[in-house]
Structure formats: C-alpha cells, structure tokens
Amino acid sequence: MANIVAIVGRPNVGKSTFFNRLVEERKAIEDNVSGVTRDRHYGHAQWGGKFFSVIDTGGYVTGSEDVFEAEIRKQVKLALEEANVILFVVDCHDGLTDLDKEFANVLRTSNKPIYIVANKADSAEKALMAAEFYSLGLTDHEIFPIAAVSGSGTGDLLDEVITHFPDQGDENPDEGIPKIAILGRPNVGKSSFLNALLGKERSIVTDEAGTTRDAIHTRYKLFGKDFIITDTAGIRKKAKVKEDIEFYSVMRSLRTLEDSDVIIVMVDATRGLESQDINLISLGIKNNKGVMIMVNKWDLIEKDHKTMEKIKKEMMEKLGENRWIPIIFTSVEEKQRIFQAIELAVKVYDNKTRRISTSKLNDLLLPEIEKYPPPALKGKYIKIKYITQLPTKNPVFAFFCNLPQYIKDPYTRFLENRLRENFDFEGVPIKITYKKK
Numbered sequence: 001m002a003n004i005v006a007i008v009g010r011p012n013v014g015k016s017t018f019f020n021r022l023v024e025e026r027k028a029i030e031d032n033v034s035g036v037t038r039d040r041h042y043g044h045a046q047w048g049g050k051f052f053s054v055i056d057t058g059g060y061v062t063g064s065e066d067v068f069e070a071e072i073r074k075q076v077k078l079a080l081e082e083a084n085v086i087l088f089v090v091d092c093h094d095g096l097t098d099l100d101k102e103f104a105n106v107l108r109t110s111n112k113p114i115y116i117v118a119n120k121a122d123s124a125e126k127a128l129m130a131a132e133f134y135s136l137g138l139t140d141h142e143i144f145p146i147a148a149v150s151g152s153g154t155g156d157l158l159d160e161v162i163t164h165f166p167d168q169g170d171e172n173p174d175e176g177i178p179k180i181a182i183l184g185r186p187n188v189g190k191s192s193f194l195n196a197l198l199g200k201e202r203s204i205v206t207d208e209a210g211t212t213r214d215a216i217h218t219r220y221k222l223f224g225k226d227f228i229i230t231d232t233a234g235i236r237k238k239a240k241v242k243e244d245i246e247f248y249s250v251m252r253s254l255r256t257l258e259d260s261d262v263i264i265v266m267v268d269a270t271r272g273l274e275s276q277d278i279n280l281i282s283l284g285i286k287n288n289k290g291v292m293i294m295v296n297k298w299d300l301i302e303k304d305h306k307t308m309e310k311i312k313k314e315m316m317e318k319l320g321e322n323r324w325i326p327i328i329f330t331s332v333e334e335k336q337r338i339f340q341a342i343e344l345a346v347k348v349y350d351n352k353t354r355r356i357s358t359s360k361l362n363d364l365l366l367p368e369i370e371k372y373p374p375p376a377l378k379g380k381y382i383k384i385k386y387i388t389q390l391p392t393k394n395p396v397f398a399f400f401c402n403l404p405q406y407i408k409d410p411y412t413r414f415l416e417n418r419l420r421e422n423f424d425f426e427g428v429p430i431k432i433t434y435k436k437k
C-alpha cells in the first residue's frame with residue numbers, strides 16, 4: 001500500500017519549496033539507479049527507510065488573492081481522501097492569518113494525523129513565532145518550525161511523520177501477484193471491462209479495502225491466472241461531478257498507478273491514441289510500470305484483414321522509442337479478446353520480474369558489443385568488459401567499462417535494442433547504467 005503525505009496550506013507559505021525539498025532528497029539518492037518521477041504536484045520521497053509519495057495540493061487552489069472556502073474544501077478534501085498524513089504549512093513570517101484559520105476549520109473535520117509545519121523559520125528568533133499556531137488548537141502534535149529553503153527542521157518533522165505509515169511503502173511491495181491498473185479517458189469502457197471480468201466467472205477471491213479511501217485491490221482468479229485489479233472506486237463516483245472530472249481523474253490515475261505493477265491504458269478504437277493517452281503512458285514509464293495498450297470498441301471499426309496492422313503501425317509511430325509497448329484490440333461489448341488482454345498484462349508482469357543470469361547476458365551481448373563497440377571519444381577507446389542485471393525491482397542493467405562517462409545516448413539505445421532482441425521485455429521499461437571498472 002502506498003504511503004502518501006499531502007501538503008496543504010494557503011498560497012505563498014512555501015508549499016512547493018517544501019515539496020521540492022522532500023522530493024529532491026530522494027532524487028539525489030536514487031538518480032543513478034532508477035530515475036525518479038518528478039512533476040509539480042506529485043513526487044516520491046524517502047525517510048528513515050520508508051518510502052512515500054508527496055502530493056502538493058497547492059497548485060489546485062486557483063487565484064492566490066481570492067481563495068474561497070469552496071476551493072479550500074476541495075483542496076483539503078483531496079488531501080483527506082488520499083493521504084495518510086497531512087502537513088499543514090503556515091508561515092512564521094506572516095504569522096497566523098484569517099485564511100490559515102479557514103484552512104484549519106476545514107482540516108478539523110478530518111481524523112487523519114495533521115502536523116502544522118511552520119515554514120520560513122530561518123532563524124531561532126523566527127522559530128519562536130511558530131508557537132502562535134498552537135492557538136489554532138488543531139492538533140495534539142508538536143508544531144515543527146522549518147525552513148524549506150535550507151531544509152532545517154525537516155528531519156525532526158519526518159521522524160514523526162513516518163511513524164504513521166503502516167509499512168515501508170511501495171519500494172518494497174509483496175512479490176508475486178501482478179497488480180493491474182486499468183486507466184484511460186472517460187467512456188473508453190473501463191467499467192464495462194471490470195464488469196465483464198466480474199460478471200461472467202464470478203470468482204473474485206477478496207475485495208479488500210484498507211479504508212474506503214484507499215485504493216481497492218480486487219483479487220481475481222480467472223482463466224487460471226491470479227491477478228489483482230487496483231482501483232479507486234470511491235473517487236470514480238465523484239468524477240461524475242462535472243467540473244471536477246479532470247481533477248479527480250488525474251488523482252485517481254495517480255493513486256491506481258502508484259499501487260500497480262502493470263497499467264493497461266485503454267483507448268477508444270474510434271479515436272485512436274490521443275495526447276492524454278500518451279501522457280498516461282509516459283507517467284507509467286516514469287514510474288517504472290509495465291505498460292500495455294488495449295484498443296477497445298474494436299467492434300465499431302469497419303475493417304478488413306489489414307486494418308489491425310495498419311492501426312498498430314500508426315500507433316507505433318506515435319510511441320516513438322517506446323515501441324516495446326504491446327497493443328491488443330478488444331471488444332468488451334462482444335467479449336472479444338478480454339481473456340487475452342489479461343493474459344498479456346500478466347505476461348508483461350512476468351517480463352518485468354525477469355532475471356537474466358550474468359553469464360547468459362555476457363554470452364549473448366558481448367559478441368554484439370565487440371561487433372559494434374561504443375565509438376571512441378577524444379581518441380580514447382571505450383571497452384565494455386561485462387554486464388550484469390542489478391537486483392532491483394525493475395530491470396536495470398549495469399555495463400562495466402573503462403570510461404562510463406563517454407558513452408552517449410545513441411549507443412545506449414543500441415544496447416537497449418540488443419537486450420530486447422535477446423530477451424523478452426515486452427511492455428517493460430528497462431534501464432541501462434554504466435559503471436567504472
């Protein structure tokens with residue numbers, strides 16, 4: 001289960017600075033191994049051996065001068081639903097404001113742990129100002145003065161925050177059963193697909209939800225395969241509220257994606273691969289998820305024996321260097337290839353957990369590298385000596401060589417292609433790193 005921390009607070013108190021600080025530290029640790037997702041509102045962090053995600057809800061409040069209570073409610077509601085812990089950021093510099101009080105009133109309705117983070121405590125003198133926020137009476141926890149710009153005070157805060165996480169977080173999930181998320185634009189047929197899985201064979205094993213606000217993991221045993229579909233049904237209902245569709249569907253995608261191994265990006269055959277679909281695919285890749293595309297409503301397409309190949313080719317072009325993503329054509333309505341879609345998702349999961357022995361890697365790849373060695377740079381020859389797959393959750397291959405810094409992107413792509421030709425990593429992002437030897 002994902003550990004999630006939400007940052008709330010009025011504009012300009014330093015939420016994004018704080019967010020970046022939390023996420024940067026993890027990034028520094030991880031950068032050379034797995035590459036880490038980072039965007040404005042959502043990122044990964046680590047403290048004390050626990051992994052968690054951080055949502056900066058700040059950007060969702062529009063208009064920094066005129067923040068209406070409805071907006072605050074919307075922001076905070078999101079935090080309450082998604083997070084294990086809420087960090088309410090205030091500003092020591094400005095002291096307690098009316099808007100802070102409004103936020104506090106909304107937060108009071110929650111039963112999740114709340115910490116008041118008194119930011120801009122740049123000096124000991126400023127830190128004393130933090131005491132003022134006790135008058136909110138919002139939380140039994142200590143108030144933590146911090147300075148997001150320098151990071152001072154954040155360690156003490158995080159020591160406390162992580163005590164609320166039930167486990168280590170997503171970096172260390174239970175092995176074995178593939179968790180599959182079905183994502184896609186509204187109306188492509190996601191619910192119909194779930195119902196088709198549910199309806200026919202009626203063999204759900206469990207339907208467990210930690211709390212109503214967590215992602216729901218439904219475990220299936222169908223067609224001889226064990227798998228889990230991750231979903232956030234509670235949020236889905238709210239997506240029916242019109243103006244919030246985009247807002248909630250993004251949050252929903254993040255949460256389901258976070259809790260899954262493989263994402264099925266469902267697209268509408270009559271519309272093709274659209275930019276939103278590409279965004280979901282990129283999000284999956286950045287988060288090291290297995291990815292496949294399910295082109296649904298295939299029954300609505302007028303076709304001959306060449307149509308499928310033609311559409312596949314067009315999609316491949318849009319995928320560019322991510323051509324390793326498999327595409328399957330289905331009709332949920334006519335129950336066409338529904339089983340194969342699940343089978344493919346499970347296969348992608350198997351590929352994702354594939355381990356190649358060092359001897360096999362070297363036997364197959366070193367001769368290819370010998371044929372096409374990395375181009376010499378500044379008159380220096382680059383010699384790759386051996387290759388090994390790192391013991392990571394996602395496929396990462398370390399190439400040991402004399403001058404790692406001299407190898408350029410095109411050669412990395414060459415190596416990735418050779419890896420994919422020799423071993424089945426269909427649907428799986430793979431990473432290549434160079435190490436000095």
Ligand SMILES: Nc1nc2c(ncn2[C@@H]2O[C@H](COP(=O)(O)OP(=O)(O)OP(=O)(O)O)[C@@H](O)[C@H]2O)c(=O)[nH]1
Nearest residue numbers: 011012013014015016017058119120122147148149
């Ligand atoms: N002195 C001081 N300034 C800070 C600190 N942290 C953030 N700031 C400044 O406060 C201002 C607002 O910071 P942001 O991180 O953009 O604030 P925010 O809460 O994300 O603002 P919105 O995006 O409007 O919601 C910036 O000028 C920051 O440089 C700090 O620890 N000390």
Ligand SMILES: Nc1nc2c(ncn2[C@@H]2O[C@H](COP(=O)(O)OP(=O)(O)OP(=O)(O)O)[C@@H](O)[C@H]2O)c(=O)[nH]1
Nearest residue numbers: 185186187188189190191192296297298331332333
């Ligand atoms: N022709 C055809 N229609 C389909 C197919 N799959 C789903 N539909 C129809 O498409 C419509 C939308 O299906 P849903 O399952 O509600 O789509 P969804 O992706 O869950 O939609 P949201 O809940 O809005 O995200 C419904 O009218 C379905 O009956 C299919 O394979 N072929």
